[in-house]
Amino acid sequence: MKIREIGKRGVLFTFEDGDSPMGCDTSVYLVLGEKRAYLCDTFLGPQWMDVIKQYLRSNGYEGRLIVFNTHSDFDHVWGNGAFDDSDILAHTLARKRMKERWEFDYSKLSRFRQVDIFMRLPNITFSDSLFFEDDGVEFRHMPGHTVCSSVCLDWQESVLFVGDLLEEPVPVTLWGDLVTFTETLKSLRNLNFSTVISAHSGVVGPELFEKNIEYIKDLLLRKEIAFPAGADDGAHPFNVKYLKYLKYEEMARAKEGESFDFSKFKREFWAFVGYDQERMAEESKIIIETPPEKYEEAWERYLHG
Numbered sequence: 001m002k003i004r005e006i007g008k009r010g011v012l013f014t015f016e017d018g019d020s021p022m023g024c025d026t027s028v029y030l031v032l033g034e035k036r037a038y039l040c041d042t043f044l045g046p047q048w049m050d051v052i053k054q055y056l057r058s059n060g061y062e063g064r065l066i067v068f069n070t071h072s073d074f075d076h077v078w079g080n081g082a083f084d085d086s087d088i089l090a091h092t093l094a095r096k097r098m099k100e101r102w103e104f105d106y107s108k109l110s111r112f113r114q115v116d117i118f119m120r121l122p123n124i125t126f127s128d129s130l131f132f133e134d135d136g137v138e139f140r141h142m143p144g145h146t147v148c149s150s151v152c153l154d155w156q157e158s159v160l161f162v163g164d165l166l167e168e169p170v171p172v173t174l175w176g177d178l179v180t181f182t183e184t185l186k187s188l189r190n191l192n193f194s195t196v197i198s199a200h201s202g203v204v205g206p207e208l209f210e211k212n213i214e215y216i217k218d219l220l221l222r223k224e225i226a227f228p229a230g231a232d233d234g235a236h237p238f239n240v241k242y243l244k245y246l247k248y249e250e251m252a253r254a255k256e257g258e259s260f261d262f263s264k265f266k267r268e269f270w271a272f273v274g275y276d277q278e279r280m281a282e283e284s285k286i287i288i289e290t291p292p293e294k295y296e297e298a299w300e301r302y303l304h305g
């Protein structure tokens, strides 16, 4: 665990690769405002948040904390249950997506569950932005990494926390609208904030905006993307294959409307592709390995039961 002060009122808590089960660094960001403290993301479970609660107590912020989820992925929300007495904010779609996939992620991702976890959904949602004027802190919807992604803008200190929208060397694309993802990154870049923080890459330089925008454009145009030797290319093969899989999840969602059941779709669709439930723990590996033609066959079978 690394604790780093950012400017006059920010604190970055980083769960480092090695002392967390993530296999990469993951940070949560705390802003100590005059009126309240604001915690961006809650990592993998309540006990991981003890260090932050301790920090808040020793700085006199007990009972004055607002929790914010940058998006609905498990590594950013599983610790929500640590903050019984605080409001939890997120975009409307983050709450919806979190609720929809909680059970599936909980059982599939058991290797990341080193502590007890229970579902605590955001109790305050916003659709565009929410501004705490008295502290100069804004939360704003910025879709890209996921449809529900939002950022924290500390206007007073010019610090931007982007969650998973920016990442070294490339971001993970869990949403099919890559055009909007590039628009989001361009508008964030144009804000010219002095400090930009990524949840998995820490404090990043302004050039990462260009690098990630170029990457997403290349991905969109299905260009061969060459990585420098030794660079971690883990996210890229996943992105290419995940977008092919996602098409079918989206079709099922569109077809079934209100009755769409996320866990049921996953269970049935993957069974038609040829994988049983035990393999779900390795879903990202399966996504990389599966030839996309198999999805087309599975989809036909899914449709005709």
Ligand SMILES: [Zn+2]
Pocket: 073, 075, 076, 164, 199, 200
């Ligand atoms: Zn993440």
